[in-house]
Amino acid sequence: MAKKKYSINWENDEADSFEVNGIKYESLDDVPDEKDRDKLSAMLHAASEDEFEEIKFDEKEFEELRKSAENPGMEKIVLGIFSGVAALMILISVISSFSAIQKISKEETAPGRVVEMTMRREYVNEQDRIVNEYYYPIVEFIPIDGRKRTVQLSEGSSTPSYEKGDEVTIAYDPEHPLDARIKSTGSAMLMWILPSITGILGLAFAGGVFVVKKVMAV
Template identity: 35%
Template sequence: MAKKYSVNLENDELISVEVDGITYGSPYEISDSADRAKILAMVESQGAHDNTLEELGIDDDIFDMTMDRPSLETTSSDVDVSIVPKVVGSIFLGVSVLLLSLAAYTGLRTREAIAHEVTTTGKVVDVVTRKDKEGDAFSYPTVTFWLPDDQQHTTELGGGSTQSPYEVGEQVTIAYDPANPDDARIKSVSSTIGLWFLPVHLGFMGTLFGGGTLLALWLIKTDFGNSSKS
């Protein structure tokens, strides 16, 4: 439906204007630029004069520029959302560096411990079975072996297994810390793998975190680049 415009004059002086029944004392009170332009054209065609701005000492052109200037609004789309994956990525990369550092530290400690071990022949003198909180049974062998000072040392080994691979009276090779003979193990492939489990696990997790984070950041960067081009 078309809008209705009217101009009210008295002695060639503009008294008021109307836009769809809404009365304004001056065309410059109209916020809509299209309506304001329409009214100003009508006023000019009728030879009327609006001295409202002249009385205030304001130039018409300046007022028109001000009224026509689009308003600036801040919306959520103006926020740089690309910073979010960067922050999250930095956190995950920090976790990756921490895990890799722990892997390197525990790996060095494990290598030093193995290098300082002393090996000797021992004998399994007992096998103790214990159950954990879940009710699973684990066997812990007790071994005896001779120290360099000809003293016999007996200790129960940690790291129980669900099935006892050793029998009482069986001779085994013992690897132990000379500074702490209780820190001993039956030398085997499985026990050596057990020593390296923690550093390898930490290294794997650190690599997984770091590689996954870098891949995700690359994919996000590629997606943002394609979106900006489109």
């Protein structure tokens, strides 16, 4: 007995008609033989499963591509660098703050007098030979060891902040009396420049990392 030939005709990914030994039927219900209907039904079911598996694979592949696009390696590297910079800046800020507090707590004070204002020219732009003039006070004071000291301070200004003969209060390290400053708001603020700048930068980098991570998580 010759084997029957079965086929399914497709249109737009849908079964359009069925054939048994070349005889065309518009639907499965039109096939008169029950065994023929079962065979065609099994073929249709198998074709549907194959299509489902293909779609399932495509969705998985798309999901992997989506995750890859959302979390690219370069972004992770950049975030790692920014996180490292933030941690370093905050660490420097903490250490320099501790150092400033420790230095202030050790300082002793003594009355002093400005004996001279010295002027220094410093290049602002060496290529164009642009210079600025800065004035630095030279002070005289007697620390706790009783020996008179004369020190040129590192607190310069573009205009003379003091005049010769001005009475000032000197804050100094008793173990190193030449490490001295005129006790003032300006000199105190200078001690907090490094902690402030590094702290702000550290928080800015940390904030940037936090915002980017939140955006990537959406």
